[in-house]
Amino acid sequence: xxxxxxxxxxxxxxxxxxxxxxxxxxxxxxxxxxxxxxxxxxxxxxxxxxxxxxxxxxxxxxxxxxxxxxxxxxxxxxxxxxxxxxxxxxxxxxxxxxxxxxxxxxxxxxxxxxxxxxxxxxxxxxxxxxxxxxxxxxxxxxxxxxxxxxxxxxxxxxxxxxxxxxxxxxxxxxxxxxxxxxxxxxxxxxxxxxxxxxxxxxxxxxxxxxxxxxxxxxxxxxxxxxxxxxxxxxxxxxxxxxxxxxxxxxxxxxxxxx
Numbered sequence: 383x384x385x386x387x388x389x390x391x392x393x394x395x396x397x398x399x400x401x402x403x404x405x406x407x408x409x410x411x412x413x414x415x416x417x418x419x420x421x422x423x424x425x426x427x428x429x430x431x432x433x434x435x436x437x438x439x440x441x442x443x444x445x446x447x448x449x450x451x452x453x454x455x456x457x458x459x460x461x462x463x464x465x466x467x468x469x470x471x472x473x474x475x476x477x478x479x480x481x482x483x484x485x486x487x488x489x490x491x492x493x494x495x496x497x498x499x500x501x502x503x504x505x506x507x508x509x510x511x512x513x514x515x516x517x518x519x520x521x522x523x524x525x526x527x528x529x530x531x532x533x534x535x536x537x538x539x540x541x542x543x544x545x546x547x548x549x550x551x552x553x554x555x556x557x558x559x560x561x562x563x564x565x566x567x568x569x570x571x572x573x574x575x576x577x578x579x580x581x582x583x584x585x586x587x588x589x590x591x592x593x594x595x596x597x598x599x600x601x602x603x604x605x606x607x608x609x610x611x612x613x614x615x616x617x618x619x620x621x622x623x624x625x626x627x628x629x630x631x632x633x634x635x636x637x638x639x640x
Contacts, residue, residue, distance in 0.1 A: 394440045396438060416593055422633065476538075483506060
């Protein structure tokens with residue numbers, strides 16, 4: 383019998399005033415798989431992740447994580463739920479006032495009340511896993527390059543050995559070589575942890591590298607989902623236009639005219 387999805391969304395809807403961002407999202411992520419959600423700007427990718435994390439509450443629909451309802455959790459129940467996740471933010475989102483090791487250990491110290499010495503040891507070990515030497519831990523984010531900041535963000539995402547990791551536009555702002563380095567690190571870290579991963583991106587090179595499965599969101603709905611190896615023969619005109627970056631096709635961009 384096929385195992386239940388690790389993350390399951392059914393008919394999830396979310397509006398902001400008159401603007402409907404999610405319009406009945408159905409999505410299933412198997413345990414231990416890496417799913418990449420592709421789609422243009424403003425199609426609902428970030429809102430989707432925020433709904434799964436509980437940062438936003440959907441207007442309707444269901445979200446389950448490992449068979450448990452993930453909507454409307456409060457207090458200790460919500461803290462327990464969030465402890466299952468790691469997150470790499472689009473801009474790394476490091477705290478400028480904290481040294482690198484403390485950025486990596488932030489969730490361990492503040493969220494899990496871990497003793498600082500032990501948290502620091504874990505942080506240094508995680509920095510090593512993303513290719514950064516121990517002495518980088520003493521530096522501050524402003525002293526790092528963009529690629530190094532992204533590595534620190536990845537180290538923080540895996541610091542607590544989460545069962546699920548979200549990656550928000552992991553290669554934005556990086557040159558192609560550094561982007562590939564980050565992609566390789568993501569693949570390595572996810573496999574090492576045996577984690578379930580959900581990434582959102584419009585970078586198809588990144589999607590092809592890190593995905594086991596790809597789903598495309600358009601106008602608030604998942605319009606195609608399948609194995610990453612099948613994306614080039616999806617048979618979907620929207621997917622074809624997006625992955626090849628064509629201006630002409632069923633996806634019409636809104637252009638403001640002066």
